[in-house]
Amino acid sequence: MYATCMWIVQLLLILSKIDQVFPYVPEFYVETLVDCFHALRRSDPPFVPPAVLLQQGLSSFVTFLVTHFNDPRIANADLRDVLLQSISVLVQYKEYMVAFERNEVAVERMPGALLSAFDNRFWIPVTNILLRLCKGSGFGTSKHGESWSNLFQVIWSTVRKLCIPKL
Numbered sequence: 001m002y003a004t005c006m007w008i009v010q011l012l013l014i015l016s017k018i019d020q021v022f023p024y025v026p027e028f029y030v031e032t033l034v035d036c037f038h039a040l041r042r043s044d045p046p047f048v049p050p051a052v053l054l055q056q057g058l059s060s061f062v063t064f065l066v067t068h069f070n071d072p073r074i075a076n077a078d079l080r081d082v083l084l085q086s087i088s089v090l091v092q093y094k095e096y097m098v099a100f101e102r103n104e105v106a107v108e109r110m111p112g113a114l115l116s117a118f119d120n121r122f123w124i125p126v127t128n129i130l131l132r133l134c135k136g137s138g139f140g141t142s143k144h145g146e147s148w149s150n151l152f153q154v155i156w157s158t159v160r161k162l163c164i165p166k167l
Helices: 002-016 027-042 050-068 077-090 094-102 104-116 123-135 150-163
Strands: none
Touching (some): 002 027, 027 077, 050 094, 104 123, 104 150
């Protein structure tokens, strides 16, 4: 099941780079990927040790979630909601939060994508995700005045650029 999950995420990442093909990928591929990942994550006893899941497969899954939860090429809003809810669930756990903070695509794209997804339908999960990202893997600042969360720094700079007019 782990190998299938990793194969599907790699397939979807490759197909998503081809704009003419990705809109025609059957929805069940994305649904299966999300369901498979969460089944692996919640299994008792663990089917895949958490360390293996975090080191070898989570980066690709996080990349897929971050790049596609607000992708207009996914026509089904419920499917985009499933992707956003997966992010919301994962950022509740410290080990998964670390994976989001270490993922370059998440750091680069997620703050802007979350702010653009803030609408009538998704405002509650987006707000919860933003709060968890601002908290990061710690809370507040370190002794040296730096934020515990690198993602918080990116989010704050994005918010300043988008929301605070230049004087």
